[in-house]
Amino acid sequence: DGGITQSPKYLFRKEGQNVTLSCEQNLNHDAMYWYRQDPGQGLRLIYYSQIVNDFQKGDIAEGYSVSREKKESFPLTVTSAQKNPTAFYLCASSPRTRDIQYFGAGTRLSVL
Amino acid sequence: DQQVKQNSPSLSVQEGRISILNCDYTNSMFDYFLWYKKYPAEGPTFLISISSIKDKNEDGRFTVFLNKSAKHLSLHIVPSQPGDSAVYFCAAVGGTASKLTFGTGTRLQVTL
Numbered sequence: 303d304g305g306i307t308q309s310p311k312y313l314f315r316k317e318g319q320n321v322t323l324s325c326e327q328n329l330n331h332d333a334m335y336w337y338r339q340d341p342g343q344g345l346r347l348i349y350y351s352q353i354v355n356d357f358q359k360g361d362i363a364e365g366y367s368v369s370r371e372k373k374e375s376f377p378l379t380v381t382s383a384q385k386n387p388t389a390f391y392l393c394a395s396s397p398r399t400r401d402i403q404y405f406g407a408g409t410r411l412s413v414l
Numbered sequence: 415d416q417q418v419k420q421n422s423p424s425l426s427v428q429e430g431r432i433s434i435l436n437c438d439y440t441n442s443m444f445d446y447f448l449w450y451k452k453y454p455a456e457g458p459t460f461l462i463s464i465s466s467i468k469d470k471n472e473d474g475r476f477t478v479f480l481n482k483s484a485k486h487l488s489l490h491i492v493p494s495q496p497g498d499s500a501v502y503f504c505a506a507v508g509g510t511a512s513k514l515t516f517g518t519g520t521r522l523q524v525t526l
Contacts (some may be wrong), residue, residue, distance in 0.1 A: 411454070
């Protein structure tokens with residue numbers, strides 16, 4: 303089945319620890335995105351990538367890092383510099399940046 | 415600066431009645447608009463879209479209306495069903511905004 307796979311579904315982070323959220327797509331889309339959703343809030347863009355080996359900061363990039371070494375993969379690292387990491391993280395992809403975005407099922411990150 | 419606004423955080427509608435969700439935007443260069451539906455702990459799913467060359471697009475029970483002069487779009491769901499209970503996000507793209515800009519969402523509850 304074509305789609306976007308996020309893993310893990312639940313993740314716990316200890317203080318001072320970096321954690322990496324996985325996002326893989328087999329839709330052959332060029333563009334990929336990471337969003338954060340807090341309770342009762344909308345979707346806030348963290349980073350996006352229009353093409354392999356290129357990415358841009360979104361609205362709330364501080365404390366996060368990404369890489370785009372393969373078209374299919376766009377992992378997000380939540381670094382220890384992100385002081386409030388507890389949230390629901392969503393990955394999406396689209397053929398181009400102005401096209402319909404298709405979302406994964408999300409990863410819920412909590413701090414121990 | 416919130417370029418896409420959903421001013422009603424929540425809406426409650428009886429089953430079988432019409433649900434009307436509203437969205438306002440400020441960027442006159444937006445030329446493509448989308449609605450997404452999101453259940454808790456899941457990723458948003460694309461629902462319906464409309465191009466700025468149209469003022470109405472219909473897909474089954476869902477109709478989106480676009481009023482460019484008022485910079486306003488609305489999603490009508492007729493008849494509303496309990497399974498429609500979810501958070502609905504509008505999104506827009508166009509001009510120098512090369513990627514989707516999301517609103518903050520409206521939580522729809524369809525009651526029996």
